[in-house]
Amino acid sequence: MYVLHIGNKNYSSWSLRGWLAMKLSGAPFDEVVVQLSGTWNAQWRSFSPTARVPALRDGDIDVWDSLAIAEYLAERHPGMWPADPVARAWARCVAAEMHSGFSQLRNDMTMCIRERVDVRPWSAGLQGDIARIAEIWTEGPRRFGAGGPYLCGSFCLADAFYAPVAFRFQTYGVALEGAAGEYCRTLLAHPLLRQWEADALAETAVVEADEPRVIYRDKLARNA
Ligand SMILES: N[C@@H](CCC(=O)N[C@@H](CS)C(=O)NCC(=O)O)C(=O)O
The missing domain is CATH 3.40.30.10 (Glutaredoxin)
Structure with a gap:
């Protein structure tokens, strides 16, 4: 096991x-x-x-x-990457891009599923990361989405790699337009994300280093 x-x-x-x-x-x-x-x-x-x-x-x-x-x-285990080689290459690239990049997003928008905050204005670097994610979330469904609502049709590993981003966008109020926004909502509604979210909401531990209201204490006080 x-x-x-x-x-x-x-x-x-x-x-x-x-x-x-x-x-x-x-x-x-x-x-x-x-x-x-x-x-x-x-x-x-x-x-x-x-x-x-x-x-x-x-x-x-x-x-x-x-x-x-x-x-x-x-x-x-079969079926975790798309079967089509072109879609599979693309899915691997965007998963790898998520894995090794988006440092500004990772740094400025820590994942804290239970929280909702508005910490605008966002830095230029963060806006660049968000724009690139919107591009990926538009391109995947357009090119490979004939068989379903996810990046390459059916839910695959590429979607798994972007799932934390959907939770981050929910927390920090990043509302994408068009197909990217639709994909974000679809991802958040996936039964596995709902299951993870329910478990997260049942947790009570607080890690200050990852808490937006601690990290952005001064900025939130200024914006209030
Ligand atoms: N590149 C690693 C990153 C793993 C990582 O940084 N995990 C965090 C939790 S999200 C961790 O274990 N933090 C504990 C620590 O920093 O001591 C991966 O993809 O698994």
Whole structure:
């Protein structure tokens, strides 16, 4: 049986990707939720050499890092990437782009599912990241969306990688127009995102380092 270690569902965007990949595989797994604290936790080295989540254990094989987990599972379980090679190449590119890029978005819009805040004005870098995401969320459904409402038709790993962005946009009130906005709403309504969100809302732990109302205390006070 696979074992997946993940962090608090309210905050852990990387964990959400790993968890969605696990769910998408259709394989049964044990889910172990560990509490983020905002500081490096050496004890987590018992399940991941980086002491970070998500981390997958498959027998005596450890797979850490959400993209590696996605690829490991996709090698073993069919249908996690699009079947069409052109769509698959595109899906892999946008998942990789999410994995290695969008640092401004990651930094300025921490995932905190339970929160709703308006922290405008957004920096030029953040606006650039949002514009690129709108472009991806428009291009995918237009080029590959004939078979369904997701980036490449059916829900696949590329959607899993953008799921935390949809939660971030919900928290920070980023309302995209047109097809990108429609995709964002569709993603948030997916049963797996709804399940994750319900679990996140049931959590009570607070990690100040990831709390928008702590990070943006001064700005929110000025905007009030
Ligand atoms: N690139 C890694 C990033 C993992 C990561 O940074 N996870 C965060 C939680 S969302 C973490 O474990 N933080 C704990 C820490 O920084 O000590 C992945 O894709 O899995």
